[in-house]
Amino acid sequence: MRNILVPTDFSPAAHNAFEVALRLAQRTGGRITLLHVEERGDTPHFSSSGGRIGGVTMEDVFMLKFMQKIKHQMHELMAEGRRIAEGVPVQDLLRTSSVVNSILEVIAEQKIDLVVMGAQEHSSWQHFFAGSNTEKLVRLAPCPVLTVKHPELQFNVQHIVFPSDFSAEADRAVPDLQRIQAVFPDATLHLLKVVPDIDQYAEAMARIEAFAERHHLEHCEPEVIDAADASVGIPLFARQAHADLVVMPTHAHTGLSHYLHHNVAENVAVHAAPPVLTFRV
Numbered sequence: 001m002r003n004i005l006v007p008t009d010f011s012p013a014a015h016n017a018f019e020v021a022l023r024l025a026q027r028t029g030g031r032i033t034l035l036h037v038e039e040r041g042d043t044p045h046f047s048s049s050g051g052r053i054g055g056v057t058m059e060d061v062f063m064l065k066f067m068q069k070i071k072h073q074m075h076e077l078m079a080e081g082r083r084i085a086e087g088v089p090v091q092d093l094l095r096t097s098s099v100v101n102s103i104l105e106v107i108a109e110q111k112i113d114l115v116v117m118g119a120q121e122h123s124s125w126q127h128f129f130a131g132s133n134t135e136k137l138v139r140l141a142p143c144p145v146l147t148v149k150h151p152e153l154q155f156n157v158q159h160i161v162f163p164s165d166f167s168a169e170a171d172r173a174v175p176d177l178q179r180i181q182a183v184f185p186d187a188t189l190h191l192l193k194v195v196p197d198i199d200q201y202a203e204a205m206a207r208i209e210a211f212a213e214r215h216h217l218e219h220c221e222p223e224v225i226d227a228a229d230a231s232v233g234i235p236l237f238a239r240q241a242h243a244d245l246v247v248m249p250t251h252a253h254t255g256l257s258h259y260l261h262h263n264v265a266e267n268v269a270v271h272a273a274p275p276v277l278t279f280r281v
Contacts, residue, residue, distance in 0.1 A: 186219075
């Protein structure tokens, strides 16, 4: 998690994401790329200096001035970053395209390890009616995506929730999980299984304990919660446990299918109150 991308639209949620990214970069010795995307249809890409290749029209002149204003806002954010986390390198980048496509392009070009993205905690009706760039990115990004909804200035992670079915195929997520534990070595890892009936409690606990023993996981606690759906149970437990971070795999072709049907990882990313880190296995 050393090469971090932070998309920003200068909203409070994006600012929260920037603060979290700065704290992570401090922990990992990383660097940050601040990306602003101005959706302008077929308008060509502008460089980070605001320049454009090709002929200049009046529309281009207007766009150039607009991008220079955006650059000023980016420089203000970079100056704030130096005050919050001195020594963390921050560069800025401007693009004019669709938000998700631009982010995916920059991930590939800059070899990004992690995207930290602001999001608003959706209600059910908002989720039904509103398309979400966050959900699209969780689904499409080749690297981990951390969604942040609330101020987390210190991002002092003490409780990590890892929901899974803890089948044998869930073992494929363990290397990524251990890398996250290495970043937050003092945090308690809550291994969570959501069951539809509390009568399945004993079986679920046995499966979790076997998983933890199989992988020699430390600082972990087995947890079981009953809920009709994982998309409901995971955010509910995260609130009850005062979780600082929820960690979820997103690859739909692993044995984690119970947690990935109906876009569970995407739903949790926008519904759970604490930051949610999704990654492919």
